[in-house]
Amino acid sequence: MNHDPFQWGKPLDSVYGPYNAKIAHATNKRTTNIKDVSDFPTMHTQQPMITGTSVISVRYQDGVVLAADNMGAYGSLMKLDDVERIVKVGKDTIVGISGDISDMQHLHRILDDLVVEDRYDMESDHLKANHVHEYLTRVLYNRRTKMDPLWNACIVAGFDEQGEVFLKYVDLLGVTYTSPALATGFGAHLAIPLLRKKADTDEDVKNLTKEDAVQLVKDCMKVLFYRDARSLDKYTLCVVEKSTKQIEIQKDVKCEDMKWGFAKDISGYGLPQL
Amino acid sequence: METLKNLWTSIGTGYDLSNSIFSPDGRNFQVEYASKAVENAGTSVGIRCKDGIVLATEKIITSKLLAPGKNKRIQTIDRHVGVVYSGLIPDGRHFVNRGRDEAKSFKSLYKEPIGVPGLIDRLGYYVQAYTCYNSVRPFGINAIIGGVDDDGAHLYMVEPSGTYWGYYGTATGKGRQTAKSELEKLDLPNITAKDAVKEAARIIYLAHEDNKDKDFELEVTWVSKSETGGVHEFVPHDLLQEAIKYAEEEGEEGESSDDEMQD
Amino acid sequence: MVSVPNCRDSNTPSFYALEAIKQGSAAVGITSKTHVVLVALKRNAEELGSYQKKIIKVDNHMGIALAGLAPDARVLSNFLRQQAMNSKMVFNRPLNLGKAVYSIADKAQDNTQSAGGRPYGVGLLVAGVDENGAHLFEFQPSGSVLEYVGAAIGARSQAARTYLERKYEDFADASKEQLIEDALTALRDTLSQDKELNAQNTTVAVVGKGENFTIYDDEDVQQWLDRLDTLSNNRNRNEPEDEEQEQEQDPEQPAEPAPEPSEQSDRMDTDE
Numbered sequence: 001m002n003h004d005p006f007q008w009g010k011p012l013d014s015v016y017g018p019y020n021a022k023i024a025h026a027t028n029k030r031t032t033n034i035k036d037v038s039d040f041p042t043m044h045t046q047q048p049m050i051t052g053t054s055v056i057s058v059r060y061q062d063g064v065v066l067a068a069d070n071m072g073a074y075g076s077l078m079k080l081d082d083v084e085r086i087v088k089v090g091k092d093t094i095v096g097i098s099g100d101i102s103d104m105q106h107l108h109r110i111l112d113d114l115v116v117e118d119r120y121d122m123e124s125d126h127l128k129a130n131h132v133h134e135y136l137t138r139v140l141y142n143r144r145t146k147m148d149p150l151w152n153a154c155i156v157a158g159f160d161e162q163g164e165v166f167l168k169y170v171d172l173l174g175v176t177y178t179s180p181a182l183a184t185g186f187g188a189h190l191a192i193p194l195l196r197k198k199a200d201t202d203e204d205v206k207n208l209t210k211e212d213a214v215q216l217v218k219d220c221m222k223v224l225f226y227r228d229a230r231s232l233d234k235y236t237l238c239v240v241e242k243s244t245k246q247i248e249i250q251k252d253v254k255c256e257d258m259k260w261g262f263a264k265d266i267s268g269y270g271l272p273q274l
Numbered sequence: 275m276e277t278l279k280n281l282w283t284s285i286g287t288g289y290d291l292s293n294s295i296f297s298p299d300g301r302n303f304q305v306e307y308a309s310k311a312v313e314n315a316g317t318s319v320g321i322r323c324k325d326g327i328v329l330a331t332e333k334i335i336t337s338k339l340l341a342p343g344k345n346k347r348i349q350t351i352d353r354h355v356g357v358v359y360s361g362l363i364p365d366g367r368h369f370v371n372r373g374r375d376e377a378k379s380f381k382s383l384y385k386e387p388i389g390v391p392g393l394i395d396r397l398g399y400y401v402q403a404y405t406c407y408n409s410v411r412p413f414g415i416n417a418i419i420g421g422v423d424d425d426g427a428h429l430y431m432v433e434p435s436g437t438y439w440g441y442y443g444t445a446t447g448k449g450r451q452t453a454k455s456e457l458e459k460l461d462l463p464n465i466t467a468k469d470a471v472k473e474a475a476r477i478i479y480l481a482h483e484d485n486k487d488k489d490f491e492l493e494v495t496w497v498s499k500s501e502t503g504g505v506h507e508f509v510p511h512d513l514l515q516e517a518i519k520y521a522e523e524e525g526e527e528g529e530s531s532d533d534e535m536q537d
Numbered sequence: 538m539v540s541v542p543n544c545r546d547s548n549t550p551s552f553y554a555l556e557a558i559k560q561g562s563a564a565v566g567i568t569s570k571t572h573v574v575l576v577a578l579k580r581n582a583e584e585l586g587s588y589q590k591k592i593i594k595v596d597n598h599m600g601i602a603l604a605g606l607a608p609d610a611r612v613l614s615n616f617l618r619q620q621a622m623n624s625k626m627v628f629n630r631p632l633n634l635g636k637a638v639y640s641i642a643d644k645a646q647d648n649t650q651s652a653g654g655r656p657y658g659v660g661l662l663v664a665g666v667d668e669n670g671a672h673l674f675e676f677q678p679s680g681s682v683l684e685y686v687g688a689a690i691g692a693r694s695q696a697a698r699t700y701l702e703r704k705y706e707d708f709a710d711a712s713k714e715q716l717i718e719d720a721l722t723a724l725r726d727t728l729s730q731d732k733e734l735n736a737q738n739t740t741v742a743v744v745g746k747g748e749n750f751t752i753y754d755d756e757d758v759q760q761w762l763d764r765l766d767t768l769s770n771n772r773n774r775n776e777p778e779d780e781e782q783e784q785e786q787d788p789e790q791p792a793e794p795a796p797e798p799s800e801q802s803d804r805m806d807t808d809e
Contacts, residue, residue, distance in 0.1 A: 109385070113378060120374070121635060122350055122495070122508055126668060134629040161630075161668060337685070339698065339705055341568075341673075344684040364646035364680030371643060409652040 044148040048100035050074050052085045053230045054187030055096035055155045056220050057167060058195045059180045059205045060213035063240040064157040064167050067217050067253075068096045069225075071232035078232070086236045086249065090115050092159040093129040094238050094247055095136070098184040099152035099172065106150065110139065129158030129166035133176070141174025149173070153184035157240050158247065165242050180205045186228040191220040214239065222255045233258070292408040304412055305405050308361075308434035311414035315360040316490065317449035317481040320418035321462060322429040322442050323470035326498025327420030328509075329358040330474035332449065332482055335489040348495045348508075352377040354387055355421030356495050356506035360447035361434075362414035369417055369432075372400050390421040390428035394438055402436025416446035422497045422504045449481025456480060467498040471509050475517035476524045492518060552649075554678035557658035561604035563691035563727040564591060566662040567701065567720045568673040570709050572745040573664035574716040575602040576724045578691075579738045592742045592752050596621035598631045599665025600742055600750040604691030605678075606658035613641050613661065613676075634672040638663045638682050646680030660690040666746050689723060697723035713743055714764065721765045734762055 002008070010019070050072045057066040072080030085104065086096045089111045097104040114135065118127040133156040143150050153171035160166045168178040180202065181195035198216050199205050208216075217237065225233045233255035239248045293304045318331040331347050348358045349366075351373035359366035376396045380388035397419070404412045412434040420429045431446065432438040442462040445453030456477045465473065471494055478492055494514055497506040509517070564577035577591035589607055593614040594600040601617070603610035617632075620640055624632040641661075648656045661676040675688045687705050689697035700723040708716065721741070725734050736759045744750040753761060 109382065113381075116353060116378075119353065120350055121346065122348075122506070123346075123669070126633065131628040131630055135627055138627050337698075337702075339685045339687045339701055341684040341686050362679075364642060365650065367639070367643060367680070368646050368650065404650070411650055413650075 044146075045100070045103075045151055048103070048151040050079055050101040051230065052083055052098045052101055052104065053228055054183055054185040054191065054224055055085065055098045055153070056183040056187040056191045056195065056217060056224070057096065057155050057157060057181070058199045058208075058213055058217060059165065059167055060199070060208040060210055061206050062210060063165050063242050064238075065210075065213045065217045066094060066096050066155060066157050066238045066240070067221055067235050068098065069221065069232040069235035070252075071230065072101045073230040076229065081232060081234065084236060084251070086238055087111065088247065088249065089132050089158075090118060090127040091125040092247075093127070093132045093166075094157050094240065094249070095132065096155045096157070096184075096238075097152050098154075100150070103150040103152050107136070107139075107152065107154075111136075128161045129156055130160040130168075132156055132158070133166070133168050133170060137170045137174055137176050140170060140172055144173050155182050155184060157238070159240070159242070159245070163242070163245070165240060186231070187220070187224060190224055190227055194220050194223060210239065210241070218253070218256070221253075222258060225255050225258070293405055293411065295408070302405060302435075305435045308412040308414045309416075312361040312416045312434070312446055313448065315447045316485070317445060317447035317453055317478060318358045318360045318416075318418055319445040319453050319457065319474055319477055319481075320358065320420050320429050320431070320441065320443065321457070321460075321465070321470045321474055322420065322427050323462065323465045323467050323498070325500050326422055326427050326467045326470075326496055326502070327356065327429055328467060328470040328474045328494065328496045329356050329418060329420055330471075330478050330492065330494040331358045331360070332447070332478045332485070333491040333493050334485065335491060338489075343491070346493065346508075348493055350506045351393065351419070351421075352381075352387055353505050354423060354497060355390060355393060355419065356497055357417055357419050358493075358495075359415040359417040361416060365413045366415045366417065369397070369401070369413055369415060373397055373419075376400075387423065389423045389425065390419070390430070391425075391440075393421075394419060394428075394430045394432065397432055398436050398438045400436075401432055401434065405435055418444060418446065420497060421506065422499055427497070427499075445477070445481070447481075449478075449484040452484060453477045453481045467496055467501045468513065471496060471513055472517045472520045475514075475521040479518075479521035479525050492521075552656075552679060554656040554658050555660075558605040558660035558677070558690055559692055559694075561606075561659070561691045562589075562591070563689060563694045563697060563724060564602035564604050564662055565687075565689045565694075565697045565701070565720045565723045565727075566602060566664055566673045566675075566685070567687045567708055567711075567716050567723075568664070568671045568685075569711045569713075569716055571666075571671055572713045572716055572743060572748070573666065573671045573673050574713070574720045575600065575662055575664050575740075575742040576717070576720040577602045577604075577740045578724060578727065578734070579740055581738075588737060590740075592740045594742075594750050594752060595637075595665075596625075596631060597749045598667065598744060599634060599637065599663065600744065600752070601664070602662040602690075602740075602742070604660050604694075609657045609659040610661060613644075613657065613659070616641060616644070617663075631667060634663065634665045634667045634669075634674065635684075637665075638674040638676055641676060642680045642682040645676070645678050649679060662688055662690060664742070665744055665750070671745070687719075687723075689727070691727070693727040693729075696726040700726050713745060717741055717743065717761050718764055721761060725765070734765070736762060 052072060055068040057064055068085040070081060070083050071078055072083040083101060086094055087108055088094050136154055140150055149172040151172050155169050157167045168176055169182050170176045180199040181192055183191045199208050221235050224231045235253050237250045237253045296302060316332040316334045321328040329348050333347050348356060349370045350356055351370060357370055376393060377388045401413050404410050417432045429441045430438050431441060431444045443457035460473055474494055475492055482490055494509045495506060496509050562578040562580045566575045575592055579588035579591050581588045592600060592602045595614055595617045601614055617637055620637055621632040624630060645657050648654045656678040663674040663676055665672055672684060673688060674682055674684050676682050686708050687701035704719055736755055739758050741753040741758050741761050
């Protein structure tokens with residue numbers, strides 16, 4: 001028995017070898033000292049920690065509807081229920097971000113700096129949705145090439161410099177694409193098929209009204225809450241509207257008309273077998 | 275004026291050639307030269323009103339080929355802080371760029387906008403440093419900095435020496451004496467932002483009398499909790515026109531009352 | 538010692554970098570609502586030598602004309618090109634003109650406030666279009682930048698400014714062709730009596746909304762010179778007051794008696 005109280009509860013040196021204090025000082029900065037590098041490989045993000053789940057969006061005849069719930073999940077634990085994952089960037093852009101919440105907060109900061117710089121001349125808002133998207137793409141791709149990605153997938157919506165409606169995806173790899181219906185995370189599997197029923201082609205988009213698009217997205221958020229165990233029934237819903245040149249943001253929207261009667265019959269997945 | 279006279283007699287003694295050399299009577303002539311750069315520049319005023327700040331400047335039009343309404347002179351440091359300066363314009367831009375860097379670095383550390391007194395403190399240090407070494411010269415500007423933060427509205431003026439004072443209202447440039455005496459007549463702590471805009475315009479027009487042979491453009495910005503949501507902006511076009519109208523009317527009245535007095 | 542920009546009075550050291558601009562041959566710029574035109578007078582150091590480039594393209598939407606030390610202008614235009622590329626790379630948008638010109642102005646200001654470097658010895662006219670329309674800026678080594686509707690820099694440029702000041706109210710709605718005519722006329726006013734604009738010594742550049750920055754040199758510039766000749770050949774200098782003004786403005790500039798190119802310059806480091 002080691003009678004030194006400072007050693008109590010620690011791994012035994014005789015079993016594990018002496019504690020190497022350098023581990024605690026492992027850096028994620030590249031050191032010039034080659035020996036250090038070989039001792040302790042540079043550590044980069046290899047998994048997200050607290051995460052936000054899907055962002056879903058769909059074009060309609062006069063703009064875009066975009067939604068993301070307010071949950072921050074730590075594994076399967078609902079750690080946070082008030083995370084705002086849709087951020088307004090300047091006058092003409094909204095960005096919905098899923099994935100790691102701390103990386104999302106980092107993106108919020110750099111996007112805010114971008115807006116402040118854009119407004120330095122106090123003239124007008126030069127920063128349009130397509131510029132924000134391009135900028136985010138460069139940031140995310142740059143980090144990915146350093147093997148140190150920002151663990152996010154984003155959907156950028158808003159207006160471009162011609163005043164046209166803009167909608168485009170970008171993720172942690174720097175991959176970008178656009179489509180009448182876009183979703184990140186679980187939504188890409190669960191919501192996209194539902195969204196495409198109403199908005200598969202540009203022709204469909206022309207026929208989709210705002211009311212129908214909002215209802216469609218609300219339905220998708222409900223399905224996601226039923227099926228995605230990392231989702232919440234409280235979410236933020238945004239409407240980009242070309243005719244009014246406005247971006248409307250509704251917070252604390254709740255999933256409605258849910259039926260949970262079936263839940264009592266669910267078995268398996270860790271629940272007692274019937 | 276006394277200082278100026280001393281300045282003239284000291285020219286050529288060698289003490290005026292470099293920063294970091296004090297003259298026998300304990301002065302730094304480079305700093306005094308820098309202040310001289312300000313004395314003949316266009317007039318700028320800053321007003322601290324009830325819930326905000328109004329900045330205004332007399333932009334001297336040196337050529338009719340200049341693009342009208344462009345060449346903005348009042349700048350933004352952060353969303354909530356504005357600057358107007360008289361003196362060497364490129365020096366003013368340097369000063370503002372430093373302010374932006376400070377505001378940005380503060381925000382990246384503390385995730386909230388820099389307080390105005392804290393910003394001024396940092397800028398004061400920076401300007402002072404340019405009086406200390408013979409490898410640099412001081413800033414040739416007087417900068418009036420105003421902003422709104424959690425503690426309310428703040429107005430300061432930084433001088434080439436790095437000195438700064440807080441103000442209810444202040445002015446710099448050629449017409450500063452006229453402007454300051456007009457500012458003193460106002461009830462500045464209780465004036466509304468809109469009224470402050472009008473008064474600022476009137477004062478700039480009045481101060482322009484000292485510089486009458488040259489054309490000028492009026493530029494006015496404001497930061498106010500109630501009017502702009504704490505964001506530094508140019509005043510709206512309509513308000514600017516209203517202020518100019520007010521300034522011109524008041525100017526005429528002033529002239530006519532002068533005439534009466536002469537009669 | 539640190540050079541002080543801007544003469545505050547006759548006793549302060551004057552800012553000699555500004556003098557370097559006056560040594561360079563003239564350049565003129567004019568802007569309308571939709572187009573910006575740059576024209577410049579090229580010089581060659583000797584008869585068998587080439588003419589010094591006066592207008593440099595920065596990007597499809599912008600370019601510069603220079604007067605003064607050409608190598609300094611190359612450094613600045615290179616920097617502008619980097620800025621333009623960066624804007625395309627990061628935001629997928631053309632570089633904002635104001636941002637561009639202030640980025641070099643701030644570099645120039647640094648050189649005036651701290652020792653260890655000399656100020657740039659070149660003045661620039663920066664022309665281009667961006668989301669806010671057409672712009673013409675004059676850049677000076679002091680770090681001063683101003684936006685103009687018409688501007689002229691370089692030797693005897695006061696004569697050109699005099700012309701521009703008489704006509705500037707027409708520029709806003711002028712066509713591209715009219716702008717070039719006016720710019721060339723203004724440029725011609727900077728010439729001494731015995732010299733003429735020709736295809737060898739004249740450069741014209743135009744940029745407009747949806748129209749890339751295009752430089753016309755040599756045979757390509759003849760079309761614009763032809764227009765000038767159809768206008769009128771009497772130079773504005775036959776009004777006596779102008780001549781006086783010109784003389785007044787440029788007392789050091791000797792009236793060049795002969796158009797021998799060798800006499801024009803022996804300095805490699807200016808844009809002559």
